[in-house]
Amino acid sequence: MTLAEIASASGIPARTIRFYIARGLLSGPVKGGRGAAYTAEHLASIERIKRLQSEGRTLSEIARMLGGEEESTTSPPSPWWQCAITDDVIVWAKADLSPWRVIYAFPLPRDAALLRFRIVGESFEVHSELKETAEAVKAYEQGIADGSLSALVRQYGDGVVNLTIGNIRPRERVTVYLELMAGIELHDDGFRFRSPFTLAPAYHSRSRAAVVADEGELELPADEFGDVLLPRFRKNASSLHEVGFDLSVLHQLPLDEIWSPSHSIRSKQSGTEQARVTLALESDVPNRDLILDVRFTESKIQVLAGPTGDGKRSFAAIVPSTVFGLQRHIPRRVVILLDRSGSMQGESIARAHKAIDACLATLAEEDSFTLLAFNDHVEALGSTLARATREQRACAHAFLEQVGARGGTELSAGIQQAANILAGEGDIFIITDGQVFGTETVFAQARETGIRVFCLGIGATSQDHFLSLLARTTKGIAVSSLPMKGWSSLLPECGFEIGEATTSPLLERLFKLREATASKDALIELAAMLEPDGGLPGKTYAIRVNRTIAAVFAFVAAGHTLTRGAFRAHVVRLVNFLRSLSISADSDVRLIQKAIQAASSGKAPAGPWLDVVHDVTQWERVGSALK
16 A cells, blocks of 8 residues: 555545654554555554554554553553644543644745754753754653753755654643744845735645645645644635734945735834834734835945844845946847746736736837746747747737636746747746745746746745746746735836846846736736837827826836836837837927936826726817916
């Protein structure tokens, strides 16, 4: 029998069977590796363990019995009670307050390392030691056998960590402090900090899953992930434990804004070089990761310094890419890779379609692209890149219209086909929720292609850790963002600097996800209307000019300028179109100059500019007032 078969036959989860083997209650499989096999003797032993547990025997007592001691030679069983935390986690407690064992699973942030941890109780404090895995597990189990409070922190694949604490007495309070070192994503005018609060379910081709009463359980293959334990997954997160945060932001440059697309926050300036950021609510449930954006009023070099844990001092210098000058523009070669797996269904896939339309509007005719959609297989708009003409963008839109969400998430196949199309020259841009396990395989394949990969993680469960490392290992960047109440719109920062930079700081951000409004949805549609020359379409030259001016005012009125806002790349293209015009009429020249000035200053005249874009008959009334 395989592990899955013996688990099904015995009614005991596979991870519990592996735990029995680790504790010595059950012998290992007769054959190791992927073809691990179990016999009827294993099944009989599991049934005996179940019977002895139901009689109130401890695992230590059971281990002695299975080792050859007669059941009658042990002391009579004392009364126990049990509490089923999940199908896999059952807490047994003796009437005389027998100790508990607790396991907490959590993900590490991007570019993070767990340095150390300590446990504090009512009358004690213990600190961690770094050991090899086998030695650490042995020391932990010995501590448990000796009756001591013991803890083990172990990292598995994909950044998943299991924190196990044993021999906790009921009603005893212990606090665990973890010390991490994590990176941040630097931008020319600020940075983004991420910290995962949630461990979301993800796709793996060999995983086993079950759903009962709106709770899901996921089991990963032991030959790849070892004995990692994952929590039960719930659709309703209201009953989860509560979380909060209290952060200090050190800075030299004046702050422009501190905000979070994931949580409601409260910030307060403490002196001139430090700000404190806390959760606006007293607490929240961990159903989304924390994302914090910090923006400065200017882009300059900063040098930060401070004491380290060993009493020494260290410093960090932050140099914006603008110091090194601008890169020359070269035609872009881009393959857009869209995740169409089942986890993307609903609003996620619909908004992704709109975002791609808006993104394509930033491409000029000398740029080239194609689209790929992947789940269990890959579907392509074309087998080669095509020029970003009006006709090709229309074909892309029609292709997206028939792309629905279904199936698994075979990201590796999509990356390989995109790399084959690019043939070593260009960039891959992935739009996905990143819900995959076994990410080391994806990393290795992406590195082998030699192609830069840029990632946009969307949805409340995007795996920021995975996407960030995928982009970093290929010299790209990744952006993942979460809404405060379920994201309802994608606002692309379609500067789409892909192909224009050799270092990630120049690529400030590809996308930003914010809480949507009807007007922002209208801006996405407006962004998608740009023609390859940067202007808006129209039956006549005059109509094109008037609609383009109105579009500039519409974007500026919504906070998007030549240098700021999610749609700044669209504003740049609109302005470049206006600057390229040869117009002799003084009144028309003044209107164009006002539009260009508005794009620079961020101040637009009042007017129903979105309405004017869609109904040029209103231009005579609105436009004449500006002349």
